[in-house]
Amino acid sequence: MTSPLDLYPISENAPDQAVSASGMPLADLTLDAVISERIGAEDIRISAGVLRLQASIARDAGRDRLALNLERAADLVSVPQDLILDTYEMLRPGRIPEAQLLKERAELLRREYGAHTIAALIDEAVAVYERRNLFRRRY
Amino acid sequence: MTSPPRWRRFDEWDTRPLRHDRFAAEDPEAGFATFHSPWDPAPSARVENGRVVEIDGKPEADFDILDSFIAAHHLDLDVIDEAMAMDSGEVARMLVDINVPRERLERLARGMTPAKLTSVVSHLSSLEITFAYSKMRQRRTPGNQAHVTNAKDDPLQLAADAAVAVALGFDEIETTMRVASNSWANAVACAVGASVGRGGVLFQCSIEEAEELRIGMAGFTSYAETVSVYGTEAAFVDGDDTPWSKAFLTAAYASRGIKARCTSGASSELLMGFHEHQSVLYLEARCLCLQRAMGVQGTQNGGIDGAPLTVSMAGGMRELMAENLIAVWLGLECASGNDTRVSESEIRVGAKITPFLMAGSDLLCSGMGSIRKYDNSFNPSLFNGEDVEDFLALQRDLEADGGLTPIEESNIRELRMQAIKALAAVFQELGLAEVPEAWMLSVAAASGSLDTETFSTGEVTRISEAIRDRGLTAVDVVRALHKRGFGREAENLLLMLRQRISGDYLQTSAILRDGKVISALNDPNDYRGPGSGYRMSEARWEAVRGVRDVQTREKVLESERRLDPTSEPWLIPGGEAGKGTDPREVVIGLSPAFGNELTQTTAGHDLIDVVLALTDGVSEGGGVPRLVRIRHTADTSFLGLTAARLSGSGYAIGIQAKGTAVIHRADRLPHMNIELFSNAPITTLDHYRAMGRNAALHALGRAPEPVIVPTEGQALGARYHVRVAMLYAIETGLVVPDAPPLDVAFAIGQGGLRP
Numbered sequence: 001m002t003s004p005l006d007l008y009p010i011s012e013n014a015p016d017q018a019v020s021a022s023g024m025p026l027a028d029l030t031l032d033a034v035i036s037e038r039i040g041a042e043d044i045r046i047s048a049g050v051l052r053l054q055a056s057i058a059r060d061a062g063r064d065r066l067a068l069n070l071e072r073a074a075d076l077v078s079v080p081q082d083l084i085l086d087t088y089e090m091l092r093p094g095r096i097p098e099a100q101l102l103k104e105r106a107e108l109l110r111r112e113y114g115a116h117t118i119a120a121l122i123d124e125a126v127a128v129y130e131r132r133n134l135f136r137r138r139y
Numbered sequence: 140m141t142s143p144p145r146w147r148r149f150d151e152w153d154t155r156p157l158r159h160d161r162f163a164a165e166d167p168e169a170g171f172a173t174f175h176s177p178w179d180p181a182p183s184a185r186v187e188n189g190r191v192v193e194i195d196g197k198p199e200a201d202f203d204i205l206d207s208f209i210a211a212h213h214l215d216l217d218v219i220d221e222a223m224a225m226d227s228g229e230v231a232r233m234l235v236d237i238n239v240p241r242e243r244l245e246r247l248a249r250g251m252t253p254a255k256l257t258s259v260v261s262h263l264s265s266l267e268i269t270f271a272y273s274k275m276r277q278r279r280t281p282g283n284q285a286h287v288t289n290a291k292d293d294p295l296q297l298a299a300d301a302a303v304a305v306a307l308g309f310d311e312i313e314t315t316m317r318v319a320s321n322s323w324a325n326a327v328a329c330a331v332g333a334s335v336g337r338g339g340v341l342f343q344c345s346i347e348e349a350e351e352l353r354i355g356m357a358g359f360t361s362y363a364e365t366v367s368v369y370g371t372e373a374a375f376v377d378g379d380d381t382p383w384s385k386a387f388l389t390a391a392y393a394s395r396g397i398k399a400r401c402t403s404g405a406s407s408e409l410l411m412g413f414h415e416h417q418s419v420l421y422l423e424a425r426c427l428c429l430q431r432a433m434g435v436q437g438t439q440n441g442g443i444d445g446a447p448l449t450v451s452m453a454g455g456m457r458e459l460m461a462e463n464l465i466a467v468w469l470g471l472e473c474a475s476g477n478d479t480r481v482s483e484s485e486i487r488v489g490a491k492i493t494p495f496l497m498a499g500s501d502l503l504c505s506g507m508g509s510i511r512k513y514d515n516s517f518n519p520s521l522f523n524g525e526d527v528e529d530f531l532a533l534q535r536d537l538e539a540d541g542g543l544t545p546i547e548e549s550n551i552r553e554l555r556m557q558a559i560k561a562l563a564a565v566f567q568e569l570g571l572a573e574v575p576e577a578w579m580l581s582v583a584a585a586s587g588s589l590d591t592e593t594f595s596t597g598e599v600t601r602i603s604e605a606i607r608d609r610g611l612t613a614v615d616v617v618r619a620l621h622k623r624g625f626g627r628e629a630e631n632l633l634l635m636l637r638q639r640i641s642g643d644y645l646q647t648s649a650i651l652r653d654g655k656v657i658s659a660l661n662d663p664n665d666y667r668g669p670g671s672g673y674r675m676s677e678a679r680w681e682a683v684r685g686v687r688d689v690q691t692r693e694k695v696l697e698s699e700r701r702l703d704p705t706s707e708p709w710l711i712p713g714g715e716a717g718k719g720t721d722p723r724e725v726v727i728g729l730s731p732a733f734g735n736e737l738t739q740t741t742a743g744h745d746l747i748d749v750v751l752a753l754t755d756g757v758s759e760g761g762g763v764p765r766l767v768r769i770r771h772t773a774d775t776s777f778l779g780l781t782a783a784r785l786s787g788s789g790y791a792i793g794i795q796a797k798g799t800a801v802i803h804r805a806d807r808l809p810h811m812n813i814e815l816f817s818n819a820p821i822t823t824l825d826h827y828r829a830m831g832r833n834a835a836l837h838a839l840g841r842a843p844e845p846v847i848v849p850t851e852g853q854a855l856g857a858r859y860h861v862r863v864a865m866l867y868a869i870e871t872g873l874v875v876p877d878a879p880p881l882d883v884a885f886a887i888g889q890g891g892l893r894p
Contacts, residue, residue, distance in 0.1 A: 008643065008661060009189050009658075009661060010641050010642070010643060011637065011641035011643050011655075012825070018642075020640045026640050031626075031629060031633055035622070035635060041356075041614075042866075044614060044636045045640075046366050046396035046640055046642050050641065050642045051642060052758055053396070053642075054643075054645055054646065056645060057646065059647075063470060065213075065432065067434070068434045069390055069433065069436075070434075070645065073390045075390075075394075076391055081352070081353070083393075084352075087387065088349075091383055091384035092379055092384050093375075093376045094376070122383070122387075123382065124383065125383035125384075126208045128204055128383070134376070
């Protein structure tokens with residue numbers, strides 16, 4: 001059995017596994033396809049599957065922290081842009097007055113998008129923010 | 140007696156560019172400490188029940204946001220006890236030991252606290268840090284990054300300059316704006332410009348995070364490095380983030396297929412006023428542990444905005460290198476600073492970059508200004524458009540790959556115009572703007588935005604808002620390029636979209652070369668001593684050494700050896716020269732190639748004029764000149780001495796074709812001449828005339844003042860020795876051992892001489 005690292009770079013060694021968020025294989029992203037207007041925004045987006053594959057490659061290369069980050073990224077693929085930006089804003093210091101809103105956001109991401117790793121990151125933040133008194137408005 | 144005068148050298152030093160630089164005293168309490176402050180903690184770590192309960196002397200209850208994140212995500216419980224127990228000096232020696240593999244050291248770093256990492260690198264000298272960096276950096280092949288911006292946010296100039304940056308070999312291009320709302324126009328312009336030529340360049344538009352993410356989503360950009368982190372809690376919060384918000388943002392970029400790196404660097408906490416009296420290296424070590432903990436693939440560090448403040452401190456440049464070393468030791472890609480211009484002194488600038496050229500780096504500069512200084516919207520870089528050729532020369536000097544490639548003037552003309560036309564076509568095709576030809580020509584020729592006739596900043600804003608509001612994406616631009624006949628550019632831009640789907644460039648230290656991703660995974664730094672690690676291929680070295688205007692023998696001889704085959708010889712050889720009897724006689728001994736193969740001095744004087752100046756001078760001084768061709772030597776001293784032994788007065792002049800001349804006397808040792816003009820490139824005809832006069836005065840028993848050829852300290856060797864060496868080879872090639880000197884008739888002009 002080949003190890004994940006052998007698949008890297010997947011654009012060369014495993015192009016069939018490079019599938020965009022819309023499910024389109026890399027091989028179909030050609031100039032002809034672009035010109036004939038068959039390519040939409042979802043076709044040029046990375047997929048959660050590819051991110052998880054890259055995570056396993058990173059782990060195989062001895063880079064487990066990067067792998068965790070790529071797995072968190074995979075959890076965010078299906079989360080809409082506005083929700084991502086709003087969550088980022090909530091995580092900034094002093095944006096929300098109390099922990100509850102952030103806890104609810106973690107729960108929402110877990111429930112609606114299966115973003116467990118992201119939710120865990122937020123829960124961890126909540127505990128530290130409370131201890132360090134970061135739930136106080138800065139403006 | 141009055142007080143001693145001020146030495147005027149100080150007045151001169153006062154006017155040197157260096158005197159603009161400020162040097163700060165060590166003052167740890169005020170945060171001015173490089174490697175160590177009394178407020179820095181001693182390294183320590185304690186694990187209880189599977190969790191880290193103490194870092195660098197601080198118990199868990201007192202952990203701030205950085206400690207908490209580092210404890211939870213950086214420190215590896217399997218390594219921590221072993222790594223923390225090791226002697227720092229011993230680990231420092233391992234860092235410079237070619238027999239200790241990089242992987243073994245990276246494992247140890249995963250168990251080290253910020254204070255421990257700081258204490259280890261503090262043992263290393265600048266040289267050792269450089270060496271350790273070359274061993275520990277992540278990707279084998281070095282690279283570089285360019286800033287492409289301009290003071291007008293002019294998209295036409297951005298496109299042309301992006302194309303030039305790509306041609307120069309930069310692997311990444313970073314842009315930003317004077318006016319934030321111009322970001323979309325900047326992004327489209329650089330993306331189109333970067334697709335001209337070889338393509339395959341990572342591109343970033345630096346702006347507020349939400350907007351940057353949107354531009355990335357639209358497919359125009361491929362990386363981000365604005366994810367700043369800071370070394371104290373107060374600075375972090377003041378910077379409006381926490382480790383968790385940044386970790387979230389990093390994941391958000393990756394979720395959109397965008398490569399990200401963090402930014403941190405010495406003295407940022409000092410600039411922000413929250414340094415907690417701790418050394419800049421210790422604070423930066425905290426930042427770097429945090430970055431590894433967040434799982435970001437790399438960092439932009441080595442001072443960055445705080446670099447000038449850091450190098451104001453003693454040992455500041457060493458500190459910047461030390462923090463780069465910690466970054467790569469932690470397994471991070473390192474865009475190693477060399478970004479903000481840290482000094483007005485070009486000597487300090489050159490010294491700053493040299494260790495990185497020797498060691499190599501994932502990206503030597505985390506933004507070299509490929510544009511003029513005044514056009515850099517980030518602020519001037521260490522190297523700028525003005526200095527690019529100096530950087531290319533340094534690569535060639537050190538036989539070091541700094542990631543750049545010399546460019547050919549003729550190619551660049553075509554390239555700039557192609558980039559401008561491509562962008563103009565895209566703008567027209569997408570109904571964004573019409574570009575008059577006069578603007579295209581103006582921008583193609585312009586070195587910087589002061590020279591351009593182009594869009595007003597307000598017009599750029601209108602274009603930028605239209606791109607954003609209409610939701611245009613890179614796919615629309617690919618289509619427009621193709622429709623308007625820019626097929627290669629369309630393919631290059633599409634290549635970047637394809638790479639985004641595979642996510643290959645999300646791995647550590649990834650760049651694109653020849654359309655393919657190379658990173659620390661498939662191109663790992665494998666340095667293990669001489670003969671290992673990165674070496675330039677023969678093809679790469681040929682490209683690197685091919686700087687502009689390299690002198691070849693053919694080129695030099697073509698310009699110097701101006702032989703007109705139809706012209707009459709003006710020095711007519713006669714019989715073997717005998718010893719003269721006239722006590723007023725001054726023999727002028729001409730070198731073998733003088734006036735036949737070679738016709739001018741290195742100062743550019745025609746040798747006919749030189750002979751006239753010498754002979755006229757001899758006559759003015761009351762002497763009688765006689766010309767002799769010397770054939771057995773081309774050396775000035777022996778030319779002079781040989782001529783002197785033939786001279787009736789015992790005095791003579793010896794002269795080489797390149798213009799080096801000497802007054803000699805028959806009874807002297809070969810190298811004990813009377814007067815010497817050794818700097819032919821700055822010797823004038825008046826000097827030769829004066830030399831002739833002095834030789835005659837010596838012959839008459841007088842003691843004239845020697846002729847001094849004043850030098851302004853030009854580096855004459857640098858300017859002339861390539862030519863001199865090639866020309867002198869012609870002289871020596873004509874030497875005939877034992878051939879006796881011949882009398883020579885001067886067959887031209889009023890001063891013609893016959894023996």
